């Protein structure tokens with residue numbers, strides 16, 4: 317049995333404490349609770365266990381041992397589950413909560429597309445499940461320097477990989493820019509391949525990606541076989557000009573030309589994505605000649621014309637660029653005069669390949 321959960325939780329900068337138990341001992345303790353017939357005894361034993369966990373009494377824990385029989389639980393979650401047992405009004409209800417806790421210690425239940433242990437889903441508070449992502453600041457740890465104009469925040473590939481890949485899966489990012497996706501691959505133990513048109517950018521990305529220490533045996537450049545997650549973060553048409561290359565999507569001569577180039581890139585990469593797996597498209601809209609140009613929805617329609625179904629549209633808050641921050645009042649004035657709203661969001665479209 318694999319204790320996948322805590323390895324992934326560790327990879328998330330969380331700051332939550334965990335308690336480490338001897339698995340057999342804990343299972344024994346919980347089965348004792350589950351077979352109690354007297355609710356007062358059950359409550360006393362639970363209270364005692366909770367007290368020892370809250371104080372981190374080494375007697376219930378492992379005494380620093382770290383063999384294969386150690387199970388790690390998030391301290392705040394296990395403590396609140398024990399409180400729930402204490403608050404149960406009937407012995408049946410209390411035993412039901414004990415059984416649920418026991419299951420999380422004994423078994424790992426994961427789906428086909430990620431490593432989330434569904435028996436311990438409460439511990440994954442870092443994983444977002446809402447369609448509105450308000451991420452106050454970018455992750456700037458390790459090799460994430462944020463030097464590239466037009467990059468996305470590392471939390472985007474991070475969240476997508478936790479939800480839609482397993483450790484060792486392959487992630488493909490054909491607009492890899494500064495390598496944000498590949499840095500996250502190294503952190504989370506996913507193999508990654510990135511394609512970038514601009515050689516100078518690709519070279520800098522390569523150097524940085526390899527500066528990111530990885531405790532996993534993963535490859536972050538060589539592609540072998542199918543991919544299990546496709547992430548595309550194309551230029552938002554000509555909002556930023558990335559190069560003079562005619563193949564650069566930021567040089568498309570019109571909105572329809574841009575969508576056509578995006579669709580060609582998608583057609584290039586779709587064959588390597590396994591059926592049933594996910595594609596995350598990160599894109600924002602633009603404003604041109606007094607009109608809102610919904611690049612995101614145009615691209616979404618192009619994807620839906622192909623063999624994909626739509627799973628989610630996530631709206632994510634948009635980091636203000638420094639230029640915009642400095643000219644905040646001017647932009648507000650322009651918005652009032654021009655009858656438009658200032659962009660504060662972009663989209664993450666989630667598709668499943670059929």
Ligand SMILES: C[S@@+](CC[C@H](N)C(=O)[O-])C[C@H]1O[C@@H](n2cnc3c(N)ncnc32)[C@H](O)[C@@H]1O
Pocket residue numbers: 464466467468469490491492493494495496497511512513514517549550551552558559563564565566581
């Ligand atoms: C929005 S940026 C991606 C940024 C990236 N997510 C990051 O965090 O650094 C889009 C990238 O696509 C590249 N690009 C544009 N057209 C391309 C093409 N046809 N093939 C590959 N890359 C392309 C640009 O040079 C740019 O680096």
